[in-house]
Amino acid sequence: MNERTFAAALIAALAGSLSSATWAATVVAPGESKDSVNKSLLVQAGTTVRDVETVNGSIDIEDRASAGEVETVNGSIDLGDGVSVLSIEAVNGNIDAGREAQVRDSVETVNGSIELKSGSAINGSVSTVNGSIDLQQTTVAKNVETVNGVLDLRATRIGGNVELVNGRVELVDASTVNGDVIVIKSKNSGWNWGYRPKPPVVVIGEGSEVRGKIRSENPETRLFVHESARIGEVEGVAAVRYTGSIPE
Numbered sequence: 001m002n003e004r005t006f007a008a009a010l011i012a013a014l015a016g017s018l019s020s021a022t023w024a025a026t027v028v029a030p031g032e033s034k035d036s037v038n039k040s041l042l043v044q045a046g047t048t049v050r051d052v053e054t055v056n057g058s059i060d061i062e063d064r065a066s067a068g069e070v071e072t073v074n075g076s077i078d079l080g081d082g083v084s085v086l087s088i089e090a091v092n093g094n095i096d097a098g099r100e101a102q103v104r105d106s107v108e109t110v111n112g113s114i115e116l117k118s119g120s121a122i123n124g125s126v127s128t129v130n131g132s133i134d135l136q137q138t139t140v141a142k143n144v145e146t147v148n149g150v151l152d153l154r155a156t157r158i159g160g161n162v163e164l165v166n167g168r169v170e171l172v173d174a175s176t177v178n179g180d181v182i183v184i185k186s187k188n189s190g191w192n193w194g195y196r197p198k199p200p201v202v203v204i205g206e207g208s209e210v211r212g213k214i215r216s217e218n219p220e221t222r223l224f225v226h227e228s229a230r231i232g233e234v235e236g237v238a239a240v241r242y243t244g245s246i247p248e
Helices: 003-022
Strands: 034-036 041-043 052-056 059-061 066-074 077-079 084-092 095-097 114-116 133-136 148-154 162-164 166-172 181-183 201-204 214-216 222-226 239-242
Touching: 041 052, 052 059, 059 066, 077 084, 084 095, 148 162, 162 166, 181 201, 201 214
Parallel strands: 034 052, 041 059, 052 066, 059 077, 066 084, 077 095, 095 114, 114 133, 133 148, 148 166, 162 181, 166 201, 181 214, 201 222, 222 239
Antiparallel strands: none
16 A cells, blocks of 8 residues: 555544544433543433433434433533523533423533523523633523623513623514623732723623622723613723614
8 A cells, every 4th residue: 555545544544533523422322321431422302301411522402302411521412493401501612502492400511511492491591611601592580690701682681680800792573681780890919010901891782781780899880871772870890871783
C-alpha cells in the first residue's frame, strides 16, 4: 500500500471511529432510570423514563419524551420539542431546550449557557454562574439569575426576580418581570491585575414591564428604559429613557 492510499485509509478509519463515537450514547429503557460515569445518555422520542444522570457525558432527550431528574457534570443537555422533565442540572455544560419544554422544578448550570425556546414553562428558577441565558416566549415561575453573562429575555414572563453581577440584561419584546431587577455588587477582592470589567447594563425594551424595583448595588451600572416601557421604583442608578433601537 503506498503512502497516499495509507493516508486515505487512515482518514476513513478515523472518520468511522468518530462517527461511531457520536452514536455511542446509551439508550435509557422506557420506565427505567440510568446512572452512568463515562457514557452519554439518550432518551428516545415519545418515551417516558425516570432519572437520567451521568458524570462525563452528554444527555439527549428527544421530542415528546419525559423524564425525572436530568443531571450531568461534564457534558451538555439537549431537549427536543415538547419534552417534560422534573429538573435539569449541569456543572460544566450548556443546556438547550426546544419548543414547549416543561420543567416542573428548576434549570441550573454552573459553567455554561442556557437556551429555552418558545412556549417553554419552568416552574422553578433558571440560573447559571458563568454563562448566558436566552429565553424566547418562555414563562419562569421564580427567578432568572447569572453572575457573569448576558440575560436575553424576549416575550418572556418572569414570576420572581432577575439578578446579575457582571454582564447585561435585555428585557425586550413586551417581556414582564413581576419581581425586581437587581444588579448585585461583585464580591471580587480587587486583585484584577489591571483588568477592569465593563459596567453592567440593564435594558428595559419596548413594551416591557418591571413591576417591582430596579435596584443596583454597583454605581457604574447603566440603565436604559424605552419610552413605552413601564417600571417601578429605581434605586442606585439613573434611568436613561430612549427611543428607537436598543442601546449598545
